[in-house]
Amino acid sequence: MTASRAWLIWTIGIFSYLVAVSQRTSFGVVGIEATERFHASASAISFFTVLQLLVYAGLQIPVGVLVDRFGSRTMIAGGAVLMGLGQLQLAFAVSIPGGVLGRVLVGAGDAMTFIAVIRLIPLWFAPARVPLLTQLTGMSGQLGQLFSVLPFALILHNAGWTPAFLTMAGLSGVAVVVVLLLLQDQPPGTPASGTGQGLRATGISLSRAWRQPGTRLGLWSHFTVQFSGTVFAMTWGYPFLISAQGLDAGTVSALMALYVAAGIAAGPLMGRFVSRHPLRRSTMVLLIAGATAAAWGAILLNSGRSPVWLLAGLVVVLAIGGPGSMIGFDFARTFNPAHRIGTATGIVNVGGFIAALVAIFLIGLVLDVLYSAGFSNGALYGLEPFRIALSVHFLLLSIGAAAIIVCRRKVRRQMAAQGVHVPPLLRSLAEQRRSRLARRRAPSRD
Template sequence: MWRLIACVFLPFAAGYYLSYLFRTINTLIAGRLASDLGLGAADIGLLTSIYFLVVMAAQIPIGMLLDRFGPRRVQSVLLAVAAGGAALFGLSTGFLSLLFARAIVGLGSAAALMSGLKIIVLWFPRERMALINGYMIMLGSLGAVTATAPAEVLLDWIGWRGLFGVLAAASALAAILIYLVVPERTTGPQGTRTPATLKTVYSDARFWRMAPLSATCIGSAWALQSLWAAPWLSDVERLDRTRLVNELFVMAVALSLGALVLGVLANWVRRRAKKSEALFGLVAAMLIVAELVLILHPPWPSLLPWCVLSMAGSATALTYAIIADYFPAELVARANGGLNVLQFGWAFVVQYGTGLILEQWPLEAGHYPLTAYQTAFGVNVLLQVAALVWFAAVPWLERRKRKAGGPVTRQPAGGWNSVEVVIPPAELAILEADDHAEW
């Protein structure tokens, strides 16, 4: 087992760590970029969010590549691309070149999480998947920890250009490590099984129950924690640079520990033959409450709600374990890719859209007013509440449909292939007792 961890798990955790560092580093260097290159809030929002846009666009083709060629080859090649993008970012002198370089970094980081999840599916037992996913996300989210106080030390020493040179070298080293150390493994022959396609994922009703809540909550947590937390602490809380970096560090630690805690909880829930969907719904509700506290801005420090928001970003430890229960192993990468499209897409919308909304208010002594943040965050919360209501209402609607005596479409435990099972009303009473068939 230790050899499996050292040669399979840790190299992919290292790749995910670098991708998380790339994702969150702009919250630390945004002020320096703005002062060095004269960038505004919308420019910083677009420059940072282009990462999410590129990752979103790459998810489905990368999921297919992972299923076809395996995570070892795909991840090693893309990390080499990320190394090139980081080097170009460090050499850039204008907004457009920075934007292009950041997009290249996003492309190179696009497979980091999916490849890690795929390698877990291939090598580790399914009943421990939620826990191991939690470990993967915890170690990867240490990149967000590194993008605070530790990176601040490097920034003071070598500047943001030198920092990206270091990141380029680390990405190239990780690409070589994965290619040379990780063994190959496939899911094996498919036999007579119905070919698994992306249509299988997007025609699954369970997927569409969870996807809107996953996108609006996890995507928002990523977007806010990886960029707008620092401006909020500066503009609203008026923290100096040292206190701001320290609070970002605490938030990043909360993100990392949240992944571990949620992984352990998901594993505990699964071992007791319960479903993880209720736990995910609870995390989403906690995120909404935390954002409402930020919007209302009571007269006490905002670190606690920001930590709750950061922890919600690690709820992928739950959603990807849920996805693994819905679909067979050979379709898991594409299913995760389908979910990532929505999560990363929403992160792009929130990150860029927040910058656009903030710029509708004039600066007051170099800071955006609280009202601007309340408006931006409030729009986001309304959509999250709608998604949570949908998530909670679907099982209730299904039960009402049964009581009305209409036919109910059910899915096999391993997810849909191309067969739709329609259950006549006369058989519904028998199926009511099957707890495992409930939503």
């Protein structure tokens, strides 16, 4: 009975996350329509998503603390309410401030969902299953993006702006009902954890989670491999493929569907890799970052429009970044005690979304500057302007990769000092460090 209940809880969590992802990515489909509806520039349209992600990222740590204190059920239901209100607001918005308010509410509700869903897994399942189920959760939730690309886009183009966003608001209403009726925070008889924690204890928990090098390694891992796919799916992928690459709407929808399918396919493989090779997790993250840079390089260095097969290759690589970023949450889980998982996960989840909002804003800014300078030949979303603007990816990928290497060294030194098996070279370095410290502390014989 407990096992079947656990799978039911997990399924409800996946559905809630699926709804959140569909709300999060819905604006990425309406970039061109939003430009016309709000009479907005490229940077103004990017500001919608930037502010949404800023709210999302800014709430990750507070939400992580609140999830540890109040449980997943309350946070998931509250998040669905906020997202529904945001989409309702956006359905009738006719000005930039009104539209921005709607996306802020969506960002706040979205921020409350993923961490709460992830926290359910170690409470309901055995530790050996956690890495794979975490990957499956993230990838199954990405089906929500498929909903925004296909049914939502279909409603938008056939029925119009307001009916499309009212549909999204109704979907959030369904999630609220399901969560309140069926979701349970932890198995019956399990002692409640985290409730009643005072502000001082909360501050100590947050400080300890941040000081743990494994938490910071998770943050930078998430930062490095998650943002590029988010930028592509949420804002600039659709205009880039339609206006710059000259693809028709059907082909773009197929590529977006490929993005979702490739991410789902890669998730279980990534989960198995993490379970079998825990000391190679950061290496996998760096390999994905390198592949992402290579894929963007192949597209942006191409002299003209890229063939569909090359664009499909880019989409697949960006999709792999989704499950790759989930490795960051595995760092948070393995280097922090159970009562601090929500807080540590919140810290990690900040990374990719901070990188994404910076990239989205800079790309929009560069496009507007090039357009104002006359470089775009009258085409705001032309191929040449996009080629320059999208080069922002290389800067953020470089920063993230350097930070991962620095944090990884600290984590491995810590593991070696604790007697955890590490590669021989790292173990030798740790032993040398301990020897130097011992010599410094030893009393002088003079």
